Amino acid sequence: MTDRLLRAGWPSSVSRPVVTPIQPSVVYASADPDELDAQYEGGAKGFTYAREGHPNAEVLAGLIDRMEGADGGIVTGSGMAAVGAALFGLLTAGDHALGADQLYGRSLRMMKEDLPRLGIATSLADPTDAAAFEAAIRPETKMILVEVVSNPTVRVADLHAIIAMARARGILVAVDNTFTTPAAVKPFDFGADIVIHSVTKLLAGHSDATLGYVVGRTPDLTQRMRVFAVTLGLTPSPFDCWLAERGLYTFDMRFARAEATAAALADRLAEVGGVRRVLYPGRRDHPDHNRVAGLLNGRPGNMVSFELDGGREAANRFVRALDQVAFAPTLGDVGTTLSHPASSSHRALTPEGRAALGISEGFFRVSVGCEPETALLQAFDAALDGVN
Template sequence: MSDTPSKPFRTPWPGSVSRPVVNPLQPSVVYASDDPDALDAQYEGGAKGFTYAREGHPNAEVLGQMVDAMEGAKGGVVTGSGMGAVTVALLGTVRAGDHVLGADQLYGRSLRLMNEELPRLGIATSLADPTDVAAFEAAIRPETRLILIETVSNPTLRVADVDGIIAMALARGVLVAVDNTFPTPRGCQPLARGADIVIHSVTKLMAGHSDATLGYVAARDPDLAARFLTLAVSMGFTASPFDCWLAERGLYSFDLRYERCTATAARLGDALADMPGVERVLYPARSDHPDHNRSISLLGGEGGHMVSFEIAGGRAGANAFVRAAEGLNFAPTLGDIATTISHPATSSHRALTPEARAALGISEGFFRISVGCEPADALIATFDTAVRAACEV
């Protein structure tokens, strides 16, 4: 009996004179070439093609080009997570003996990367107030190679003096990386303001549906951008084709979601400020925000989709608030199409001591809200009920 198969093991993809309206998902890990010369041509840049998914795949390329267009970048790298993008930006820029100066209100995992992992690799780090250029300038050392800031901090929504820090760093020959996740490219474009590197957690509002984990990092300098790509490939920061495909879908509705969420967040911030039991509200577009004037020039007067606020009652009040916020997800995430509630003391900043959290303004009654696309009136009514429940504790 012959071992010759009656049909090919791999059936060729059918040809068609028409084309799909939706870009196809391409989960293949490997790509076949015609011969060694063809493979050489791909690796040497003489022909366009894919070889192995860790080195790139069609879905990541499409997504990267879409975010590039939004950020005014070229050659941005899509990674498997937002922290993957932060790590590529850091490790692709600095080496043992260098110093990294970071904002003191970075996302919790970014702080842990700064405080625990980089020093282990022989990279010195320190933190300063990103709203105070003088504090950043005073913290610069001769070996400072990179500054890492967030446009709007997580979770206290402080607005960094991006323009001032960039100008100071340029004069000192120091690179500036800006995590632009909260405002998104609709709110701010750091590269256009002179930043050297821009970072995103695409997982959040850009993808927008809590079903894709992705990051993005781009550099102004083409050589640095190429280094980021090489590092991401070598260290395996590969993005899933499926997640990239989902995020591409999310970006098609991004503008609509951004506008709806931002408008509702502004209304929610004002409503919370009038509720008994709410001790403070942080929303950049409000006149009582400590960085309001800066937010006007940096964010174009828009406050974005994030609102933070504080209620009385400590942990008991926080528990009562969450339990009474029916229909809203209590989850350590943001950017979903639906509103989510986050409690930084038990999620993003739980690794900090109570004293360190207090220094940042994060108490047991502090909440970060990622506003979604629900009807504003219904959302405000839910928060009113939940705040009242917290006041009864």
């Protein structure tokens, strides 16, 4: 037996770790009630309970803050938790929220089903058509939710016009910057009020951490979202935060490599028989190519979508033939992934609803990774030859 107390504290050291330590502690001890009061009231910096924040989340938030030109960002347990913190943390019954009609599938569900259930009216409009978007604004519209580049159809929103019309009416604009990342767009530079990320995707980059991030232009907006996130326990794992921090240090290199390969893949797909259309913002035949320079800073990104002739049968043959590429409903991994929105992200929509968005049974989205360009093109060539 020993008479030493179980919780002995951290060792002191004149040196410091180069890699951020993982701190899994759920609870943090304070010296006395006055010190605890000071932490809660903002007079002292510290941690209390992991649901309210922990060191690994703070380190990660600070890194993304610097990328976005923000301050005080909130890391959440998933990208959808970040979307939820913005919508539910800032809207109340009687408000109206306007969303882009090509949002991520779960964001669409939140707009169509969850907000109305709580008395918040919603509607959707085409973010590439400024006139149509403006026509959908109501007197009670309090927030607009838009993705800079839509998932999965890679259409580019007319963000300048949307933000201008929102600011003229005092409407908040929340921008999901997951596809584009701060490498292409910093939404606050364009006047956005809220920036959202699924950190799970390109920022973390290795498909081993599930996280989100949300921040407001003003401390008040961020605090209102933080209170909601803490109350509901949208808490991130310290280990996932540590993994995402590691991933961020190679983000610039990964993004540049994947973007270059994506451009080559889009060009190759456009030359292949049996491919009905290719959507990549860097190609001149993309319907929103004119926005790549001014809005996307000349960075069309790593996402390529295309449509095969032959419907579901051809889609099944293609996926089976492309056995070197992961068929998975995700994006942003260090390896290329292929997704089929009709059977994954947008499966909840009716066939008519998917058709209205241009999503057929032959429609695919490719998240290009960091493989050698030649090897990836050869894999796609072989799979398409098999289908044709």
